[in-house]
Amino acid sequence: MCGIIGIVGKGPVNQLIYDGLTMLQHRGQDAAGMVTWEDGRLHLRKNNGMVRDVFHTRHMLQLRGNVGIGHVRYPTAGCSSAAEAQPFYVNSPYGICLAHNGNLTNSETLKRDLFIEDLRHLNTESDSEVLLNVFAHELQQMRKLRLEVDDIFNAVSGLHRRCRGGYAAIAIINGSGILAFRDPHGIRPVVFGQRQTEQGTEYMIASESVALDVLGFQLIRDLEPGEAVFISMDGELHTRQCADNPRYAPCIFEHVYLARPDSIIDGISVYKARLRMGEKLARRILRERPNHDIDVVIPIPDTSRTAALPLAYELGVKYREGFVKNRYIPRTFIMPGQAVRKKSVRQKLNAIELEFKDKNVLLVDDSIVRGTTSREIVQMAREAGAKNVYVASAAPPVRYPNVYGIDMPAADEFIAHGRSVDEICKEIGADWLVYQDMDDLIQAASKGNPIIEAFDTSCFTGEYVTGDVSQDYLDQISCARSDDAKNQREAGEDNLRDLTNSA
Numbered sequence: 001m002c003g004i005i006g007i008v009g010k011g012p013v014n015q016l017i018y019d020g021l022t023m024l025q026h027r028g029q030d031a032a033g034m035v036t037w038e039d040g041r042l043h044l045r046k047n048n049g050m051v052r053d054v055f056h057t058r059h060m061l062q063l064r065g066n067v068g069i070g071h072v073r074y075p076t077a078g079c080s081s082a083a084e085a086q087p088f089y090v091n092s093p094y095g096i097c098l099a100h101n102g103n104l105t106n107s108e109t110l111k112r113d114l115f116i117e118d119l120r121h122l123n124t125e126s127d128s129e130v131l132l133n134v135f136a137h138e139l140q141q142m143r144k145l146r147l148e149v150d151d152i153f154n155a156v157s158g159l160h161r162r163c164r165g166g167y168a169a170i171a172i173i174n175g176s177g178i179l180a181f182r183d184p185h186g187i188r189p190v191v192f193g194q195r196q197t198e199q200g201t202e203y204m205i206a207s208e209s210v211a212l213d214v215l216g217f218q219l220i221r222d223l224e225p226g227e228a229v230f231i232s233m234d235g236e237l238h239t240r241q242c243a244d245n246p247r248y249a250p251c252i253f254e255h256v257y258l259a260r261p262d263s264i265i266d267g268i269s270v271y272k273a274r275l276r277m278g279e280k281l282a283r284r285i286l287r288e289r290p291n292h293d294i295d296v297v298i299p300i301p302d303t304s305r306t307a308a309l310p311l312a313y314e315l316g317v318k319y320r321e322g323f324v325k326n327r328y329i330p331r332t333f334i335m336p337g338q339a340v341r342k343k344s345v346r347q348k349l350n351a352i353e354l355e356f357k358d359k360n361v362l363l364v365d366d367s368i369v370r371g372t373t374s375r376e377i378v379q380m381a382r383e384a385g386a387k388n389v390y391v392a393s394a395a396p397p398v399r400y401p402n403v404y405g406i407d408m409p410a411a412d413e414f415i416a417h418g419r420s421v422d423e424i425c426k427e428i429g430a431d432w433l434v435y436q437d438m439d440d441l442i443q444a445a446s447k448g449n450p451i452i453e454a455f456d457t458s459c460f461t462g463e464y465v466t467g468d469v470s471q472d473y474l475d476q477i478s479c480a481r482s483d484d485a486k487n488q489r490e491a492g493e494d495n496l497r498d499l500t501n502s503a
């Protein structure tokens with residue numbers, strides 16, 4: 001769940017893209033990048049780090065032009081090296097840069113095809129470089145010096161036929177304009193909007209509408225599954241459905257955790273969806289424990305706060321912010337490696353003792369994945385003097401890997417894997433644990449837009465909307481991307497760097 005952005009403006013776009021990327025920072029904290037276009041030249045800056053660390057004044061001065069794209073990365077493929085930061089660039093045909101949110105599930109096959117049949121070299125392990133090269137190859141097939149809009153859309157159709165998985169992407173094609181497309185299930189989000197200036201209309205495309213709001217763009221709409229939007233360098237907008245069998249099935253985890261609450265995704269207010277999750281969870285609690293003895297509801301900041309408030313209200317119990325969040329520690333779930341995640345939960349959250357002392361507290365989180373947060377937090381609540389510690393999760397147990405752009409590759413890393421709810425409760429050290437029902441979660445999201453009848457719920461149900469995720473593939477990613485595998489790889493990379501330095 002990286003963040004992507006693209007702007008065709010009437011003046012310099014570097015500061016707009018920088019500001020937009022900071023609004024999408026919650027989608028990727030590992031690396032950031034931006035490319036701008038100016039009279040046939042592409043200016044690129046990307047590196048590991050948060051947006052504020054990657055772009056310094058000297059870089060911003062270089063990022064000239066009225067058209068550009070940007071990316072914040074949370075790796076789901078390859079490694080976390082700066083070489084895999086995005087946008088990626090390919091010089092032929094035309095000069096293209098691409099920023100990708102999602103994960104391809106057939107990238108190994110595509111890599112082979114690209115090398116053997118399309119004679120293309122890939123320089124990293126990133127699936128996004130694969131996506132860019134597939135697109136570049138499809139465009140090259142047109143054999144045109146000057147591209148027509150239909151050529152570009154036909155290339156996207158060709159890409160849809162070859163690529164599998166989740167992908168929302170924005171590309172800049174030298175001399176032509178900016179293109180965005182969304183996979184045929186619309187798994188990852190993309191919206192576009194416009195704003196009027198004295199020089200004419202400016203267009204913006206982004207992962208989440210919050211980036212448009214803050215930069216003063218009005219939301220036009222979401223891209224539909226399989227659809228593409230193209231905005232020429234001089235600001236003409238075109239859209240086309242490019243997939244043969246598009247079917248809406250967006251990722252429900254965007255509504256649970258990934259997206260900001262002030263975004264609207266596929267016509268659904270994420271904020272309202274979370275409020276409904278809280279209400280539904282309260283009703284479940286009342287069904288299971290009509291005579292509960294909860295004294296106070298305490299959210300686990302940040303994401304669960306939206307759901308915890310209506311939950312407390314429905315229960316008729318006080319809502320108290322018993323944990324204070326250190327605003328300088330970012331999201332822990334998307335940090336790379338268990339040791340840093342665990343340490344960061346302690347640095348991030350601190351208990352206010354008086355809200356816990358001698359009370360039966362209900363701690364509310366949006367989701368429990370590896371259990372890093374809940375294990376620590378339950379212990380902190382006890383240390384703060386709580387009498388009984390209950391935990392409620394606004395999403396059902398996460399038991400299956402995600403393969404569409406969330407880095408949850410190894411089922412045995414999830415606390416709910418192979419455990420009953422009672423066993424999970426024991427594992428996190430709580431006195432009682434309750435999860436949201438799957439149907440309630442789907443209703444909480446779909447009520448915002450009844451047109452969307454299906455969601456990708458794979459991490460809860462093991463049903464993958466693309467219908468082509470084999471056990472073999474799941475075994476492969478578990479092997480390649482588990483925390484252990486990453487640790488080993490990173491140790492190897494350090495050795496390599498040392499060797500390189502000493503050479």
Ligand SMILES: O=P(O)(O)OC[C@H]1O[C@H](OP(=O)(O)OP(=O)(O)O)[C@H](O)[C@@H]1O
Pocket residue numbers: 257300301302303304330331332333334365366367368369370371372373374
């Ligand atoms: O069970 P776990 O593996 O710990 O994952 C789940 C936790 O991680 C996320 O919080 P995070 O700190 O990433 O971000 P937030 O501040 O947006 O809640 C999420 O909101 C849960 O609290």
Ligand SMILES: NC(=O)CC[C@H](N)C(=O)O
Pocket residue numbers: 001002003073074075076077078084100101102103104126127128405406
């Ligand atoms: N989280 C994402 O969307 C990741 C994009 C891409 N698969 C990468 O690893 O860089």
Ligand SMILES: [Mg+2]
Pocket residue numbers: 300301302303304365366373
């Ligand atoms: Mg959290």
